[in-house]
Amino acid sequence: MLLLAAACVVAVVLLLYMVSPLISPKPLKLPGAHVVVTGGSSGIGKCVAIECYKQGAFITLIARNESKLLQTKKEIEKYSVNDKQVVLCISVDVSKDYGHVENVLKQAQEKLGPVDMLINCAGTSVTGKFEDLEISCFERLMAVNYLGSVYSSHAVIPTMKERRMGRIVFVSSQAGQLGLFGYTAYSPTKFALRGLAEALQMEVKPYNIYVTVAYPPDTDTPGFAEEIKTKPLETKLISEATSVCQAEQVARIIVKDAIQGNFNSFMGSDGYMLSILTSGMSPVTTITEGLQQVVCMGIFRIIGLFYLGSFDSIVRRCMIQREKSESTDKTK
Numbered sequence: 001m002l003l004l005a006a007a008c009v010v011a012v013v014l015l016l017y018m019v020s021p022l023i024s025p026k027p028l029k030l031p032g033a034h035v036v037v038t039g040g041s042s043g044i045g046k047c048v049a050i051e052c053y054k055q056g057a058f059i060t061l062i063a064r065n066e067s068k069l070l071q072t073k074k075e076i077e078k079y080s081v082n083d084k085q086v087v088l089c090i091s092v093d094v095s096k097d098y099g100h101v102e103n104v105l106k107q108a109q110e111k112l113g114p115v116d117m118l119i120n121c122a123g124t125s126v127t128g129k130f131e132d133l134e135i136s137c138f139e140r141l142m143a144v145n146y147l148g149s150v151y152s153s154h155a156v157i158p159t160m161k162e163r164r165m166g167r168i169v170f171v172s173s174q175a176g177q178l179g180l181f182g183y184t185a186y187s188p189t190k191f192a193l194r195g196l197a198e199a200l201q202m203e204v205k206p207y208n209i210y211v212t213v214a215y216p217p218d219t220d221t222p223g224f225a226e227e228i229k230t231k232p233l234e235t236k237l238i239s240e241a242t243s244v245c246q247a248e249q250v251a252r253i254i255v256k257d258a259i260q261g262n263f264n265s266f267m268g269s270d271g272y273m274l275s276i277l278t279s280g281m282s283p284v285t286t287i288t289e290g291l292q293q294v295v296c297m298g299i300f301r302i303i304g305l306f307y308l309g310s311f312d313s314i315v316r317r318c319m320i321q322r323e324k325s326e327s328t329d330k331t332k
């Protein structure tokens with residue numbers, strides 16, 4: 001009886017493997033494709049643009065600061081693989097005025113053709129204790145990290161649906177998979193992208209459009225260098241659970257997953273565990289991915305509980321330390 005059940009399971013798995021090429025998306029061809037990268041003038045966005053350019057794509061870079069855009073354009077052009085390739089720069093704040101964002105993306109499409117891939121990388125972070133963060137921080141981060149991605153995606157989706165092809169990438173964060181001390185303003189903006197991505201993916205899949213959510217860990221970028229200046233001690237200590245990644249490496253993984261149309265894009269072994277743990281009701285792109293989630297979820301939850309225990313003890317130790325130093329300050 002048991003043998004029969006096992007045989008059935010094996011048969012089903014084999015069958016699923018056989019049909020899996022039918023449900024996996026066809027990879028996007030980057031040579032000659034038009035790739036738009038918001039936040040493309042610095043850090044992860046810049047490396048994503050370079051990676052796509054190296055593979056023959058035409059690039060539109062979007063950010064606010066014009067001189068940074070031009071400098072990055074020059075840097076990217078060093079990697080050209082043919083003499084037709086173009087890097088277009090657009091200076092716009094993706095979080096301000098939807099009409100404006102829609103307009104500049106229309107102009108970009110007139111110049112370089114319809115957008116094949118949009119990478120929403122424009123974003124910023126502020127850390128601090130909940131009550132120390134000004135309300136304007138919560139509003140600004142939601143506007144840039146979340147609404148900025150909504151605006152840019154909203155402007156390109158109609159053409160993608162008409163052409164029945166395309167890729168949309170949202171750059172979330174590991175802090176968009178779990179909430180940590182110091183990230184009360186930032187984490188919700190990154191969790192929001194996941195909700196948007198899931199709902200949007202269900203809408204656009206019949207049009208052969210694939211959505212990817214990337215969850216990078218701490219990554220060595222100008223934005224990260226700015227962030228650590230004001231990070232609470234607790235956040236620093238908790239973040240030491242993972243090592244700092246290089247932007248080039250993060251970009252390579254994001255571009256590979258976007259080309260393949262994978263919903264999940266993660267980096268490193270803790271990124272792998274977090275992605276399995278938080279897979280919830282997210283779509284799967286391969287049978288192997290689904291099987292790994294089913295098999296590993298429980299054990300990763302146990303490992304996760306140990307991590308949570310150690311994070312709680314960091315927070316408690318810091319609190320006791322702070323109270324001690326405050327009371328000695330008072331007695332002085």
Ligand SMILES: NC(=O)C1=CN([C@@H]2O[C@H](COP(=O)(O)OP(=O)(O)OC[C@H]3O[C@@H](n4cnc5c(N)ncnc54)[C@H](OP(=O)(O)O)[C@@H]3O)[C@@H](O)[C@H]2O)C=CC1
Binds near residue numbers: 039044062121
């Ligand atoms: N570095 C890290 O540790 C991690 C980063 N991430 C996420 O990756 C993304 C990139 O981060 P990172 O490379 O570190 O950031 P950087 O600060 O190095 O670069 C941010 C880019 O976004 C642009 N940008 C910022 N605000 C706006 C805006 N309102 N409108 C248009 N462009 C804007 C910036 O240009 P300009 O200022 O000129 O507008 C710049 O090009 C962010 O979404 C971040 O949350 C996720 C996980 C880890």
Ligand SMILES: CCCCCCCCCCCCCCCC(=O)[C@@H](N)CO
Binds near residue numbers: 173242274
């Ligand atoms: C079972 C597995 C458990 C794994 C636990 C992993 C611990 C995660 C620590 C996460 C550090 C936060 C990264 C935020 C990066 C970011 O978005 C900012 N740097 C942006 O500037």
